[in-house]
Amino acid sequence: MAPKKLYIKTYGCQMNVYDSERMAEAMGGEGYETTERPEDADMILLNTCHIREKAAEKVYSELGRYKGLKSARPDLKIGVAGCVAQAEGEEIMRRQPMVDLVVGPQSYHRLPEMEAKVRGGGKALDTDFPEEDKFDHLKGRPKAKRGPTAFLTVQEGCDKFCAFCVVPYTRGAEVSRPAERVLREARDLVERGVREITLLGQNVNAYHGHAGGLAGLIHALAEVDGLERIRFTTSHPNDMDEALIEAHGTCDKLMPYLHLPVQAGSDKILKRMNRQHTAEQYLRLIERLRAARPDLHLSGDFIVGFPEETEADFQATMDLIEAVEYGSAFSFKYSERPGTPAAERPQVPEDEKDDRLQRLQALLTKQQRSLQDAMVGRDVHVLFEKPGRLPGQMVGKSEYLHAVHVQAEGIAPGDLARIRIESSGPNSLKGVMNPL
Numbered sequence: 001m002a003p004k005k006l007y008i009k010t011y012g013c014q015m016n017v018y019d020s021e022r023m024a025e026a027m028g029g030e031g032y033e034t035t036e037r038p039e040d041a042d043m044i045l046l047n048t049c050h051i052r053e054k055a056a057e058k059v060y061s062e063l064g065r066y067k068g069l070k071s072a073r074p075d076l077k078i079g080v081a082g083c084v085a086q087a088e089g090e091e092i093m094r095r096q097p098m099v100d101l102v103v104g105p106q107s108y109h110r111l112p113e114m115e116a117k118v119r120g121g122g123k124a125l126d127t128d129f130p131e132e133d134k135f136d137h138l139k140g141r142p143k144a145k146r147g148p149t150a151f152l153t154v155q156e157g158c159d160k161f162c163a164f165c166v167v168p169y170t171r172g173a174e175v176s177r178p179a180e181r182v183l184r185e186a187r188d189l190v191e192r193g194v195r196e197i198t199l200l201g202q203n204v205n206a207y208h209g210h211a212g213g214l215a216g217l218i219h220a221l222a223e224v225d226g227l228e229r230i231r232f233t234t235s236h237p238n239d240m241d242e243a244l245i246e247a248h249g250t251c252d253k254l255m256p257y258l259h260l261p262v263q264a265g266s267d268k269i270l271k272r273m274n275r276q277h278t279a280e281q282y283l284r285l286i287e288r289l290r291a292a293r294p295d296l297h298l299s300g301d302f303i304v305g306f307p308e309e310t311e312a313d314f315q316a317t318m319d320l321i322e323a324v325e326y327g328s329a330f331s332f333k334y335s336e337r338p339g340t341p342a343a344e345r346p347q348v349p350e351d352e353k354d355d356r357l358q359r360l361q362a363l364l365t366k367q368q369r370s371l372q373d374a375m376v377g378r379d380v381h382v383l384f385e386k387p388g389r390l391p392g393q394m395v396g397k398s399e400y401l402h403a404v405h406v407q408a409e410g411i412a413p414g415d416l417a418r419i420r421i422e423s424s425g426p427n428s429l430k431g432v433m434n435p436l
């Protein structure tokens with residue numbers, strides 16, 4: 001029998017990217033292979049994000065687009081997974097009756113059963129937070145070869161309840177996967193060609209599946225032969241313990257790049273966001289990290305226009321950014337999320353938010369560009385990932401996560417090489433092989 005075809009579209013964070021890979025592999029066991037074209041699919045699965053209003057609305061407009069396909073081929077099955085599935089559950093089927101299946105992020109191991117049910121003509125809904133670990137119940141990873149970089153989820157959920165954020169409601173309480181399973185999966189990935197692993201978690205540094213927490217896990221992973229690079233994301237400042245700070249100085253395989261969101265620089269706003277630390281505490285933490293690893297590149301997330309944010313509060317965020325100097329950053333206008341405490345507070349007008357976002361992004365872009373330009377003339381190590389657009393060109397990432405283009409014969413994906421940076425463009429660097 002010809003394999004059935006599965007089209008998965010992924011929104012949101014890297015954890016969704018990882019989940020989509022694992023779902024595709026699990027559905028492989030049910031006779032599905034993936035396709036890039038929704039028109040060819042027997043099943044369409046949207047893996048969704050609920051973090052901001054726009055992200056959630058995208059799901060409904062995307063579903064609208066599949067109406068024609070579904071009426072032409074009624075046996076096409078349509079499913080919604082991810083954080084919108086968790087947050088809206090049945091409501092999705094009410095708003096879009098052509099949806100057959102709704103599955104929340106902690107129930108993906110039940111997807112094969114749910115698929116059988118909808119194949120038989122029924123509807124399937126599962127938004128439980130079951131006790132078992134979904135990844136242990138999803139079918140094993142196939143042995144197929146894969147690219148040099150991979151994500152590996154080690155921790156899920158969040159207990160922090162920042163006043164603006166839906167994640168604790170959509171992903172549930174913090175849980176860590178046992179280190180033994182993580183290590184097994186990492187070895188398996190390395191056998192399949194992976195040389196760099198990014199450990200994922202909504203609060204990855206709250207990981208406690210290994211003695212010594214995330215630092216303990218990183219040191220254990222560093223022993224895996226053939227694994228050359230380790231990264232992790234996303235961290236909360238309050239879970240950055242001494243051992244993890246130290247690991248940045250002592251573990252060669254841990255890359256000198258850290259995503260450490262602070263969201264705002266005003267203590268009043270930080271308090272109302274329920275971030276549980278001050279701007280000063282964050283700056284002291286950065287100092288300790290830089291003492292452990294002086295060339296550490298920092299990245300962050302920022303929200304502008306949080307309820308009751310004044311111009312002075314916003315200036316405090318700008319001051320904090322000036323003090324830190326970020327190598328990269330993500331910034332967003334505050335978006336009201338139903339059911340979160342901040343949604344009940346007096347809102348900042350939209351044009352104010354727009355104006356602040358523009359000023360903030362101008363500053364962040366300037367910093368990003370100046371740190372990138374400062375790489376010119378320096379040697380970096382590049383892990384090559386794929387061919388570039390020009391003939392004979394390869395693209396990879398430096399230890400600082402800059403994209404680097406190199407024109408050279410004989411480099412293959414998965415190769416690591418020392419590269420001398422010669423120039424810096426808007427989004428990437430160019431370099432030459434420097435074997436000396």
Ligand code: SAH
Nearest residue numbers: 164165202234261301302332333334335337
């Ligand atoms: N666990 C991570 C963040 C996950 S959400 C952390 O604590 O950093 C990713 C980013 O989306 C957040 O860091 C925040 O900057 C942004 N975000 C979350 N909720 C938001 C909202 N309601 N409006 C605008 N941005 C939001």
Ligand code: SF4
Nearest residue numbers: 158160161162165167
């Ligand atoms: Fe959301 Fe805060 Fe948890 Fe991050 S730490 S996921 S921002 S509640």
Ligand code: F3S
Nearest residue numbers: 012013049050051083
């Ligand atoms: Fe979005 Fe859920 Fe990730 S809300 S950012 S997909 S945890």
